[in-house]
Amino acid sequence: MSDEPLLKLENVSKEFTVSGKSFLSAKRTLRAVDNVSFEVRRGETLALVGESGCGKTTTAWMILKLLDPTSGRILFNGEDISTLKKDGLRQYRKRVQAVFQDPWGSLDPRMRVRRIVAEPLIGTGEKLTKAQRDRRVDEALDVVGIGAKQGNKFPHEFSGGQRQRIAIASALVSRPDLIVLDEPISGLDVSIRAQMMNLLKDLQEQYGCAYVMIAHDLGTTRYMADWLGVMYLGRCVEMARSEDIFEQTSHPYTQALFSAALPSHPRDVGETIVLSGEVPSPMSPPSGCAFHPRCHKNLGAVCESMKPEHISFANNTEHTVACHLYDENGTAVRPDVKIRDAADVANK
Numbered sequence: 521m522s523d524e525p526l527l528k529l530e531n532v533s534k535e536f537t538v539s540g541k542s543f544l545s546a547k548r549t550l551r552a553v554d555n556v557s558f559e560v561r562r563g564e565t566l567a568l569v570g571e572s573g574c575g576k577t578t579t580a581w582m583i584l585k586l587l588d589p590t591s592g593r594i595l596f597n598g599e600d601i602s603t604l605k606k607d608g609l610r611q612y613r614k615r616v617q618a619v620f621q622d623p624w625g626s627l628d629p630r631m632r633v634r635r636i637v638a639e640p641l642i643g644t645g646e647k648l649t650k651a652q653r654d655r656r657v658d659e660a661l662d663v664v665g666i667g668a669k670q671g672n673k674f675p676h677e678f679s680g681g682q683r684q685r686i687a688i689a690s691a692l693v694s695r696p697d698l699i700v701l702d703e704p705i706s707g708l709d710v711s712i713r714a715q716m717m718n719l720l721k722d723l724q725e726q727y728g729c730a731y732v733m734i735a736h737d738l739g740t741t742r743y744m745a746d747w748l749g750v751m752y753l754g755r756c757v758e759m760a761r762s763e764d765i766f767e768q769t770s771h772p773y774t775q776a777l778f779s780a781a782l783p784s785h786p787r788d789v790g791e792t793i794v795l796s797g798e799v800p801s802p803m804s805p806p807s808g809c810a811f812h813p814r815c816h817k818n819l820g821a822v823c824e825s826m827k828p829e830h831i832s833f834a835n836n837t838e839h840t841v842a843c844h845l846y847d848e849n850g851t852a853v854r855p856d857v858k859i860r861d862a863a864d865v866a867n868k
């Protein structure tokens with residue numbers, strides 16, 4: 521597999537202007553995504569995790585070109601997607617597809633399933649005869665387990681899991697290089713989630729497409745993802761190969777997230793870390809490290825006043841973290857620090 525990234529985000533940020541509550545109050549800026557950088561290689565899966573409101577969907581929407589970044593660049597096969605016009609944009613829409621949590625949103629209830637699945641083939645510039653198009657639709661319906669014969673039915677004639685399979689068929693039919701999966705299984709019954717994860721993995725093996733996956737559930741990401749990015753209040757606070765993060769969580773936020781979701785992991789945490797309070801509003805983020813008010817390893821003054829840079833670990837440069845607990849080589853400075861030591865540390 522080529523090492524050239526299929527998708528590259530370079531310091532991507534997105535700000536929204538939000539009106540005040542009353543007519544007279546000033547407009548304010550909300551930074552939903554803050555300097556996010558990562559790469560996705562062909563055929564690999566990168567998952568973004570984090571609590572609600574941390575910027576996962578906004579990031580996905582920018583990749584899908586449903587939103588434009590306020591700053592930074594998104595490169596697809598080395599090309600800045602903000603420069604795409606007409607044909608280039610049409611090609612991009614064909615090569616980058618999406619599956620959302622609620623398939624109802626993307627399945628027109630008045631259309632037969634065949635027509636819905638064929639939709640991404642229309643207007644992509646790819647010259648297909650009707651027979652070729654039909655064959656593609658049949659194949660897509662077959663590989664997702666719906667079966668070509670069911671194509672004349674309407675979406676309401678299928679169960680939730682089947683509807684999600686139809687949405688996947690529709691995403692696959694144009695043979696995309698990348699599919700953005702926005703919580704694709706969280707709306708489904710627990711009993712069929714495993715089937716759906718297996719299906720997505722099988723399809724990736726068969727077609728070689730990459731996935732950017734948004735997930736709340738760490739169990740899913742552990743099974744699906746090659747890379748994991750942990751987001752907090754718009755920032756990607758930790759990023760690494762999935763197996764490396766599951767082996768060694770480094771950012772205190774990642775540790776808290778993992779300790780709550782996977783009580784037996786990670787090995788280095790040992791005890792359950794309870795995250796106190798809510799995620800602060802991105803409209804008025806805390807100073808310094810935005811996680812400091814909730815952090816069980818808060819070092820005090822440095823965390824409260826300085827935004828930590830992203831650094832990579834000396835023994836594994838693919839593992840990056842933005843936290844004052846680590847020095848510029850990624851070595852842990854004070855991994856032992858507990859919150860009660862914070863004032864002492866700050867005074868040293």
Ligand SMILES: Nc1ncnc2c1ncn2[C@@H]1O[C@H](COP(=O)(O)OP(=O)(O)OP(=O)(O)O)[C@@H](O)[C@H]1O
Binds near residue numbers: 537550551570571576
């Ligand atoms: N169009 C918009 N206008 C203003 N604020 C927005 C807009 N879209 C998103 N936001 C805000 O940006 C922040 C990030 O939202 P986003 O939906 O990307 O988070 P998320 O991690 O995907 O959350 P969830 O898991 O709940 O979908 C939130 O504070 C949200 O309220």
